[in-house]
Amino acid sequence: MAKAKCHKCEEKCGKGRADPELILKLDRAYRELLKSDSKSLMRKYLTQEIFNKLKTKKTSFGNTLMDCIQSGLINLDSGIGIYAADQECYSLFADLFDPIIEEYHGGFRKSDVHPPSDFGDISTLGNLDPKGELVVSTRIRCCRSVEGYPFNPGLSEEQYMDLESDIVSALSDLPGELKGQYIALRDMTPMQQQQLIDDHFLFKEGDRFLEAANSNRYWPMGRGIYLNENKTFLVWVNEEDHIRIISMQKGGDIGEVYARWVTAVTTLEKKLKYIRSDRFGYLTFCPTNLGTTIRASVHIKVPKLARDMNKLNDLAGRYNLQVRGTSGEHSEAQDGIYDISNKRRLGLTEIEVVREMYNGILEMIKLEKSST
Ligand code: ADP
Numbered sequence: 001m002a003k004a005k006c007h008k009c010e011e012k013c014g015k016g017r018a019d020p021e022l023i024l025k026l027d028r029a030y031r032e033l034l035k036s037d038s039k040s041l042m043r044k045y046l047t048q049e050i051f052n053k054l055k056t057k058k059t060s061f062g063n064t065l066m067d068c069i070q071s072g073l074i075n076l077d078s079g080i081g082i083y084a085a086d087q088e089c090y091s092l093f094a095d096l097f098d099p100i101i102e103e104y105h106g107g108f109r110k111s112d113v114h115p116p117s118d119f120g121d122i123s124t125l126g127n128l129d130p131k132g133e134l135v136v137s138t139r140i141r142c143c144r145s146v147e148g149y150p151f152n153p154g155l156s157e158e159q160y161m162d163l164e165s166d167i168v169s170a171l172s173d174l175p176g177e178l179k180g181q182y183i184a185l186r187d188m189t190p191m192q193q194q195q196l197i198d199d200h201f202l203f204k205e206g207d208r209f210l211e212a213a214n215s216n217r218y219w220p221m222g223r224g225i226y227l228n229e230n231k232t233f234l235v236w237v238n239e240e241d242h243i244r245i246i247s248m249q250k251g252g253d254i255g256e257v258y259a260r261w262v263t264a265v266t267t268l269e270k271k272l273k274y275i276r277s278d279r280f281g282y283l284t285f286c287p288t289n290l291g292t293t294i295r296a297s298v299h300i301k302v303p304k305l306a307r308d309m310n311k312l313n314d315l316a317g318r319y320n321l322q323v324r325g326t327s328g329e330h331s332e333a334q335d336g337i338y339d340i341s342n343k344r345r346l347g348l349t350e351i352e353v354v355r356e357m358y359n360g361i362l363e364m365i366k367l368e369k370s371s372t
Protein backbone atom coordinates (compact mmCIF):
# COMPACT_ATOMS: atom_id res chain seq x y z
CA MET A 1 0.00 0.00 0.00
CA ALA A 2 1.54 3.30 -1.09
CA LYS A 3 1.86 5.84 1.64
CA ALA A 4 0.81 9.48 1.55
CA LYS A 5 3.58 11.98 0.82
CA CYS A 6 6.08 11.67 3.63
CA HIS A 7 5.54 14.36 6.21
CA LYS A 8 9.28 14.37 6.72
CA CYS A 9 9.70 16.11 3.38
CA GLU A 10 8.30 19.29 4.86
CA GLU A 11 11.64 20.99 4.16
CA LYS A 12 11.55 19.80 0.50
CA CYS A 13 7.91 20.72 -0.15
CA GLY A 14 8.35 23.76 2.13
CA LYS A 15 5.64 23.07 4.73
CA GLY A 16 4.25 26.14 6.27
CA ARG A 17 4.67 28.78 3.58
CA ALA A 18 3.16 29.08 0.11
CA ASP A 19 5.42 30.17 -2.76
CA PRO A 20 5.49 33.93 -3.51
CA GLU A 21 4.04 33.53 -7.01
CA LEU A 22 1.18 31.43 -5.65
CA ILE A 23 0.42 34.17 -3.13
CA LEU A 24 0.31 36.75 -5.94
CA LYS A 25 -2.05 34.43 -7.89
CA LEU A 26 -4.25 34.14 -4.81
CA ASP A 27 -4.31 37.95 -4.39
CA ARG A 28 -5.49 38.38 -7.99
CA ALA A 29 -8.10 35.59 -7.66
CA TYR A 30 -9.42 37.03 -4.38
CA ARG A 31 -9.88 40.48 -5.96
CA GLU A 32 -11.90 38.84 -8.74
CA LEU A 33 -13.97 36.91 -6.20
CA LEU A 34 -14.83 40.12 -4.35
CA LYS A 35 -16.10 41.61 -7.62
CA SER A 36 -18.15 38.51 -8.46
CA ASP A 37 -21.78 37.65 -7.65
CA SER A 38 -20.75 34.38 -5.95
CA LYS A 39 -23.13 33.39 -3.15
CA SER A 40 -20.96 30.53 -1.87
CA LEU A 41 -20.30 30.07 1.83
CA MET A 42 -16.59 30.36 0.98
CA ARG A 43 -17.22 33.83 -0.47
CA LYS A 44 -19.30 34.75 2.56
CA TYR A 45 -16.70 33.81 5.16
CA LEU A 46 -13.42 34.54 3.36
CA THR A 47 -13.02 38.05 4.74
CA GLN A 48 -9.97 40.15 3.83
CA GLU A 49 -8.54 39.57 7.30
CA ILE A 50 -8.92 35.78 7.09
CA PHE A 51 -7.63 35.76 3.51
CA ASN A 52 -4.49 37.68 4.53
CA LYS A 53 -3.92 35.30 7.44
CA LEU A 54 -4.36 32.08 5.42
CA LYS A 55 -2.91 32.90 1.98
CA THR A 56 0.68 32.21 3.00
CA LYS A 57 0.04 28.83 4.60
CA LYS A 58 0.87 25.40 3.15
CA THR A 59 0.17 21.89 4.51
CA SER A 60 2.75 19.14 4.78
CA PHE A 61 1.05 17.60 1.71
CA GLY A 62 1.95 20.80 -0.15
CA ASN A 63 -1.60 22.19 -0.40
CA THR A 64 -2.46 25.88 -0.02
CA LEU A 65 -5.62 27.97 0.32
CA MET A 66 -5.77 27.99 -3.49
CA ASP A 67 -6.07 24.19 -3.59
CA CYS A 68 -9.07 24.44 -1.25
CA ILE A 69 -10.99 27.34 -2.83
CA GLN A 70 -10.15 27.05 -6.55
CA SER A 71 -13.37 25.18 -7.32
CA GLY A 72 -15.40 28.00 -5.79
CA LEU A 73 -13.28 30.61 -7.63
CA ILE A 74 -13.97 28.92 -10.98
CA ASN A 75 -17.58 27.83 -10.32
CA LEU A 76 -19.16 31.03 -9.04
CA ASP A 77 -22.50 29.18 -8.68
CA SER A 78 -20.98 26.91 -5.99
CA GLY A 79 -23.09 26.56 -2.87
CA ILE A 80 -20.13 25.86 -0.61
CA GLY A 81 -17.10 26.68 -2.84
CA ILE A 82 -14.44 24.91 -0.82
CA TYR A 83 -13.00 21.43 -0.37
CA ALA A 84 -10.30 20.18 2.01
CA ALA A 85 -7.44 19.39 -0.38
CA ASP A 86 -5.99 17.16 2.34
CA GLN A 87 -6.78 16.09 5.91
CA GLU A 88 -4.64 18.87 7.44
CA CYS A 89 -6.66 21.63 5.76
CA TYR A 90 -9.49 21.48 8.31
CA SER A 91 -7.06 22.60 11.02
CA LEU A 92 -4.57 24.74 9.06
CA PHE A 93 -7.41 26.73 7.41
CA ALA A 94 -9.84 26.41 10.35
CA ASP A 95 -10.55 30.18 10.34
CA LEU A 96 -12.34 29.64 7.01
CA PHE A 97 -13.64 26.08 7.37
CA ASP A 98 -15.14 26.51 10.87
CA PRO A 99 -17.78 29.17 10.07
CA ILE A 100 -18.69 27.36 6.83
CA ILE A 101 -19.12 24.08 8.73
CA GLU A 102 -21.11 25.82 11.47
CA GLU A 103 -23.55 27.33 8.98
CA TYR A 104 -23.91 24.30 6.69
CA HIS A 105 -24.40 21.78 9.50
CA GLY A 106 -27.02 23.87 11.33
CA GLY A 107 -24.88 25.30 14.13
CA PHE A 108 -21.90 22.99 14.70
CA ARG A 109 -19.76 25.42 16.67
CA LYS A 110 -15.95 25.50 17.13
CA SER A 111 -16.48 24.08 20.61
CA ASP A 112 -18.70 21.22 19.43
CA VAL A 113 -17.44 17.66 19.06
CA HIS A 114 -18.96 14.94 16.86
CA PRO A 115 -20.42 12.08 18.97
CA PRO A 116 -19.12 8.49 18.84
CA SER A 117 -20.88 6.21 16.33
CA ASP A 118 -24.27 4.87 17.44
CA PHE A 119 -26.28 2.81 14.94
CA GLY A 120 -29.20 2.61 17.39
CA ASP A 121 -32.05 0.12 17.35
CA ILE A 122 -32.45 -0.88 13.71
CA SER A 123 -35.89 -2.35 14.38
CA THR A 124 -37.36 1.10 15.14
CA LEU A 125 -37.25 2.12 11.46
CA GLY A 126 -40.13 0.85 9.36
CA ASN A 127 -41.45 1.41 5.85
CA LEU A 128 -41.94 5.08 4.93
CA ASP A 129 -44.66 4.23 2.42
CA PRO A 130 -46.06 0.71 2.97
CA LYS A 131 -48.68 1.14 0.24
CA GLY A 132 -46.02 2.29 -2.24
CA GLU A 133 -47.98 5.39 -3.22
CA LEU A 134 -45.24 8.05 -3.27
CA VAL A 135 -41.79 6.59 -2.48
CA VAL A 136 -40.08 5.10 -5.55
CA SER A 137 -36.85 4.06 -3.83
CA THR A 138 -34.75 4.56 -0.71
CA ARG A 139 -30.94 4.93 -0.40
CA ILE A 140 -28.43 5.45 2.40
CA ARG A 141 -24.82 6.32 1.62
CA CYS A 142 -21.72 7.30 3.59
CA CYS A 143 -18.18 8.37 2.69
CA ARG A 144 -14.88 7.08 4.01
CA SER A 145 -11.25 8.23 3.58
CA VAL A 146 -8.59 5.53 3.99
CA GLU A 147 -5.63 6.16 6.30
CA GLY A 148 -2.25 6.34 4.59
CA TYR A 149 -3.55 8.14 1.50
CA PRO A 150 -4.06 11.87 0.81
CA PHE A 151 -7.47 13.09 -0.22
CA ASN A 152 -8.43 12.83 -3.87
CA PRO A 153 -6.47 15.76 -5.39
CA GLY A 154 -3.24 14.62 -3.75
CA LEU A 155 -3.34 11.07 -5.08
CA SER A 156 -0.72 10.10 -7.66
CA GLU A 157 -1.78 7.68 -10.43
CA GLU A 158 0.03 4.92 -8.55
CA GLN A 159 -1.80 5.79 -5.32
CA TYR A 160 -5.18 5.73 -7.12
CA MET A 161 -4.36 2.19 -8.30
CA ASP A 162 -2.97 1.09 -4.91
CA LEU A 163 -5.98 2.50 -3.05
CA GLU A 164 -8.35 0.79 -5.50
CA SER A 165 -6.63 -2.54 -4.94
CA ASP A 166 -6.67 -2.12 -1.13
CA ILE A 167 -10.42 -1.41 -1.21
CA VAL A 168 -11.20 -4.20 -3.68
CA SER A 169 -9.36 -6.75 -1.55
CA ALA A 170 -11.38 -5.60 1.51
CA LEU A 171 -14.58 -6.06 -0.55
CA SER A 172 -13.55 -9.42 -1.99
CA ASP A 173 -14.76 -11.63 0.84
CA LEU A 174 -17.93 -9.85 1.98
CA PRO A 175 -20.49 -12.38 3.22
CA GLY A 176 -24.10 -13.17 2.42
CA GLU A 177 -26.18 -10.68 0.45
CA LEU A 178 -23.21 -8.24 0.33
CA LYS A 179 -21.28 -10.66 -1.92
CA GLY A 180 -20.70 -9.18 -5.36
CA GLN A 181 -18.31 -8.04 -8.07
CA TYR A 182 -16.06 -5.01 -8.61
CA ILE A 183 -16.03 -3.41 -12.07
CA ALA A 184 -13.22 -0.92 -12.78
CA LEU A 185 -14.34 2.10 -14.78
CA ARG A 186 -11.45 1.52 -17.19
CA ASP A 187 -12.88 -1.93 -18.00
CA MET A 188 -16.44 -0.69 -18.68
CA THR A 189 -17.88 -0.09 -22.12
CA PRO A 190 -19.41 3.40 -22.53
CA MET A 191 -22.85 1.75 -22.81
CA GLN A 192 -22.38 -0.27 -19.63
CA GLN A 193 -21.20 2.85 -17.80
CA GLN A 194 -24.13 4.97 -19.02
CA GLN A 195 -26.66 2.28 -18.11
CA LEU A 196 -25.31 2.10 -14.55
CA ILE A 197 -25.51 5.91 -14.29
CA ASP A 198 -29.05 5.98 -15.73
CA ASP A 199 -30.05 3.30 -13.21
CA HIS A 200 -28.72 5.62 -10.44
CA PHE A 201 -26.11 3.04 -9.37
CA LEU A 202 -22.91 4.63 -10.70
CA PHE A 203 -21.57 8.14 -10.14
CA LYS A 204 -21.80 10.66 -12.95
CA GLU A 205 -18.62 11.66 -14.81
CA GLY A 206 -17.04 15.08 -15.32
CA ASP A 207 -18.50 16.99 -12.37
CA ARG A 208 -17.19 20.51 -13.02
CA PHE A 209 -16.92 21.30 -9.30
CA LEU A 210 -14.73 18.24 -8.71
CA GLU A 211 -12.82 18.93 -11.95
CA ALA A 212 -11.94 22.43 -10.73
CA ALA A 213 -10.87 20.93 -7.40
CA ASN A 214 -8.34 18.73 -9.22
CA SER A 215 -10.06 15.52 -8.19
CA ASN A 216 -10.66 14.04 -11.64
CA ARG A 217 -6.99 13.56 -12.53
CA TYR A 218 -5.88 10.27 -14.18
CA TRP A 219 -9.59 9.49 -14.80
CA PRO A 220 -10.72 6.65 -15.08
CA MET A 221 -7.67 5.02 -13.43
CA GLY A 222 -8.41 3.67 -9.93
CA ARG A 223 -12.14 4.39 -10.17
CA GLY A 224 -14.93 1.83 -10.19
CA ILE A 225 -18.00 0.33 -8.56
CA TYR A 226 -18.72 -2.80 -6.51
CA LEU A 227 -22.25 -4.22 -6.83
CA ASN A 228 -23.90 -7.14 -5.06
CA GLU A 229 -26.07 -9.50 -7.08
CA ASN A 230 -29.33 -7.70 -6.30
CA LYS A 231 -27.77 -4.23 -6.89
CA THR A 232 -28.95 -3.23 -3.39
CA PHE A 233 -25.41 -2.82 -2.04
CA LEU A 234 -22.86 -0.70 -3.91
CA VAL A 235 -19.43 0.75 -3.19
CA TRP A 236 -18.00 3.61 -5.22
CA VAL A 237 -14.20 3.72 -5.38
CA ASN A 238 -12.29 7.00 -5.81
CA GLU A 239 -15.05 9.27 -7.09
CA GLU A 240 -15.19 12.34 -4.83
CA ASP A 241 -14.04 10.42 -1.74
CA HIS A 242 -11.93 7.29 -1.43
CA ILE A 243 -15.05 5.19 -0.69
CA ARG A 244 -18.83 5.63 -0.82
CA ILE A 245 -20.76 2.77 0.88
CA ILE A 246 -24.33 2.59 -0.44
CA SER A 247 -27.44 0.56 0.41
CA MET A 248 -30.51 1.11 -1.76
CA GLN A 249 -33.68 -0.58 -2.98
CA LYS A 250 -37.06 0.08 -4.56
CA GLY A 251 -39.84 1.19 -2.23
CA GLY A 252 -39.81 2.89 1.16
CA ASP A 253 -38.51 0.20 3.52
CA ILE A 254 -35.76 2.29 5.11
CA GLY A 255 -35.49 -0.27 7.93
CA GLU A 256 -34.19 -2.86 5.47
CA VAL A 257 -31.95 -0.35 3.69
CA TYR A 258 -30.51 0.83 7.03
CA ALA A 259 -29.92 -2.72 8.35
CA ARG A 260 -28.00 -3.64 5.17
CA TRP A 261 -25.98 -0.40 5.35
CA VAL A 262 -25.05 -0.98 9.03
CA THR A 263 -23.93 -4.55 8.27
CA ALA A 264 -21.78 -3.35 5.37
CA VAL A 265 -20.20 -0.43 7.25
CA THR A 266 -19.40 -2.48 10.36
CA THR A 267 -18.00 -5.35 8.26
CA LEU A 268 -15.78 -3.10 6.12
CA GLU A 269 -14.41 -1.15 9.08
CA LYS A 270 -12.76 -4.36 10.27
CA LYS A 271 -10.77 -4.44 7.03
CA LEU A 272 -9.89 -0.79 6.31
CA LYS A 273 -8.57 1.93 8.63
CA TYR A 274 -10.42 5.21 8.10
CA ILE A 275 -9.35 8.81 8.72
CA ARG A 276 -11.43 10.00 11.68
CA SER A 277 -10.98 13.14 13.80
CA ASP A 278 -12.18 13.62 17.39
CA ARG A 279 -13.87 16.86 16.46
CA PHE A 280 -15.35 16.13 13.03
CA GLY A 281 -15.86 12.35 12.99
CA TYR A 282 -15.05 10.81 9.60
CA LEU A 283 -13.03 13.27 7.50
CA THR A 284 -14.13 13.80 3.89
CA PHE A 285 -13.01 15.83 0.88
CA CYS A 286 -16.03 18.13 1.09
CA PRO A 287 -16.95 19.76 4.44
CA THR A 288 -20.63 19.12 3.75
CA ASN A 289 -20.04 15.40 4.25
CA LEU A 290 -18.18 15.42 7.60
CA GLY A 291 -19.31 13.51 10.69
CA THR A 292 -21.48 10.48 9.99
CA THR A 293 -21.08 11.35 6.27
CA ILE A 294 -24.58 9.89 5.79
CA ARG A 295 -27.00 10.99 3.12
CA ALA A 296 -30.28 9.09 3.53
CA SER A 297 -32.66 9.80 0.66
CA VAL A 298 -35.90 8.85 -0.98
CA HIS A 299 -36.86 9.19 -4.59
CA ILE A 300 -40.37 10.48 -4.02
CA LYS A 301 -43.30 11.86 -6.04
CA VAL A 302 -44.78 14.93 -4.35
CA PRO A 303 -46.69 16.58 -7.23
CA LYS A 304 -48.79 18.85 -5.00
CA LEU A 305 -45.92 20.09 -2.82
CA ALA A 306 -43.73 20.51 -5.92
CA ARG A 307 -46.16 22.88 -7.56
CA ASP A 308 -44.14 25.64 -5.89
CA MET A 309 -40.44 24.70 -5.67
CA ASN A 310 -39.65 27.54 -3.29
CA LYS A 311 -42.31 26.21 -0.91
CA LEU A 312 -41.04 22.64 -1.32
CA ASN A 313 -37.48 23.71 -0.48
CA ASP A 314 -38.66 25.80 2.48
CA LEU A 315 -40.78 22.92 3.77
CA ALA A 316 -37.87 20.48 3.42
CA GLY A 317 -35.61 22.97 5.22
CA ARG A 318 -38.04 23.04 8.14
CA TYR A 319 -37.32 19.33 8.68
CA ASN A 320 -33.56 19.74 8.01
CA LEU A 321 -34.08 18.06 4.65
CA GLN A 322 -32.62 18.96 1.25
CA VAL A 323 -34.21 18.55 -2.21
CA ARG A 324 -32.18 17.38 -5.21
CA GLY A 325 -33.21 16.37 -8.72
CA THR A 326 -33.77 12.78 -9.86
CA SER A 327 -30.13 12.25 -10.82
CA GLY A 328 -28.84 13.68 -7.56
CA GLU A 329 -26.79 16.79 -7.04
CA HIS A 330 -26.93 19.54 -9.67
CA SER A 331 -29.77 17.77 -11.55
CA GLU A 332 -33.44 18.47 -12.25
CA ALA A 333 -36.43 16.32 -11.37
CA GLN A 334 -37.59 13.92 -14.11
CA ASP A 335 -41.16 12.52 -14.15
CA GLY A 336 -41.89 14.44 -10.96
CA ILE A 337 -39.43 12.35 -8.93
CA TYR A 338 -37.44 14.30 -6.33
CA ASP A 339 -34.44 13.16 -4.27
CA ILE A 340 -35.14 14.33 -0.71
CA SER A 341 -32.57 13.64 2.01
CA ASN A 342 -31.20 14.74 5.35
CA LYS A 343 -29.05 17.86 5.26
CA ARG A 344 -27.32 17.45 8.66
CA ARG A 345 -24.68 14.69 9.05
CA LEU A 346 -22.32 16.23 11.62
CA GLY A 347 -22.95 16.50 15.36
CA LEU A 348 -25.53 13.71 15.34
CA THR A 349 -25.16 9.92 15.64
CA GLU A 350 -25.94 7.61 12.73
CA ILE A 351 -29.37 6.67 14.08
CA GLU A 352 -30.19 10.33 14.85
CA VAL A 353 -29.36 11.37 11.27
CA VAL A 354 -31.49 8.62 9.71
CA ARG A 355 -34.32 9.21 12.17
CA GLU A 356 -34.30 12.95 11.39
CA MET A 357 -34.74 12.07 7.70
CA TYR A 358 -37.34 9.38 8.51
CA ASN A 359 -39.48 11.75 10.60
CA GLY A 360 -39.16 14.58 8.07
CA ILE A 361 -40.16 12.42 5.11
CA LEU A 362 -43.16 11.05 7.05
CA GLU A 363 -44.30 14.64 7.70
CA MET A 364 -43.85 15.58 4.04
CA ILE A 365 -45.84 12.52 2.95
CA LYS A 366 -48.66 13.56 5.32
CA LEU A 367 -48.61 17.10 3.89
CA GLU A 368 -48.61 15.83 0.30
CA LYS A 369 -51.61 13.58 1.03
CA SER A 370 -53.53 16.34 2.85
CA SER A 371 -52.83 18.99 0.18
CA THR A 372 -55.64 19.85 -2.25
P1 ADP B 1 -24.41 11.37 -3.34
O1 ADP B 1 -25.71 10.77 -2.92
O2 ADP B 1 -23.33 10.36 -3.34
O3 ADP B 1 -24.10 12.59 -2.58
P2 ADP B 1 -25.70 12.32 -5.77
O4 ADP B 1 -26.61 13.26 -5.09
O5 ADP B 1 -25.05 12.73 -7.03
O6 ADP B 1 -24.50 11.82 -4.87
O7 ADP B 1 -26.55 10.95 -6.06
C1 ADP B 1 -25.82 9.87 -6.60
C2 ADP B 1 -26.74 8.94 -7.34
O8 ADP B 1 -27.63 8.33 -6.39
C3 ADP B 1 -27.62 9.64 -8.37
O9 ADP B 1 -27.69 8.81 -9.52
C4 ADP B 1 -28.98 9.66 -7.71
O10 ADP B 1 -30.01 9.59 -8.67
C5 ADP B 1 -28.94 8.39 -6.89
N1 ADP B 1 -29.88 8.41 -5.78
C6 ADP B 1 -29.86 9.23 -4.69
N2 ADP B 1 -30.89 8.93 -3.88
C7 ADP B 1 -31.57 7.89 -4.44
C8 ADP B 1 -32.72 7.13 -4.09
N3 ADP B 1 -33.40 7.37 -2.95
N4 ADP B 1 -33.12 6.14 -4.94
C9 ADP B 1 -32.43 5.88 -6.07
N5 ADP B 1 -31.32 6.55 -6.47
C10 ADP B 1 -30.91 7.55 -5.66
Ligand code: DAR
Pocket residue numbers: 040077078079080081082209240286288289329
Ligand atom coordinates in the same frame (compact mmCIF):
# COMPACT_ATOMS: atom_id res chain seq x y z
N1 DAR C 1 -20.34 21.53 -5.73
C1 DAR C 1 -19.79 22.02 -4.50
C2 DAR C 1 -19.91 20.97 -3.39
C3 DAR C 1 -21.25 20.92 -2.71
C4 DAR C 1 -21.47 19.66 -1.89
N2 DAR C 1 -21.53 18.46 -2.79
C5 DAR C 1 -20.60 17.50 -2.81
N3 DAR C 1 -19.56 17.49 -1.98
N4 DAR C 1 -20.68 16.54 -3.75
C6 DAR C 1 -20.47 23.35 -4.16
O1 DAR C 1 -19.82 24.14 -3.49
O2 DAR C 1 -21.61 23.54 -4.58
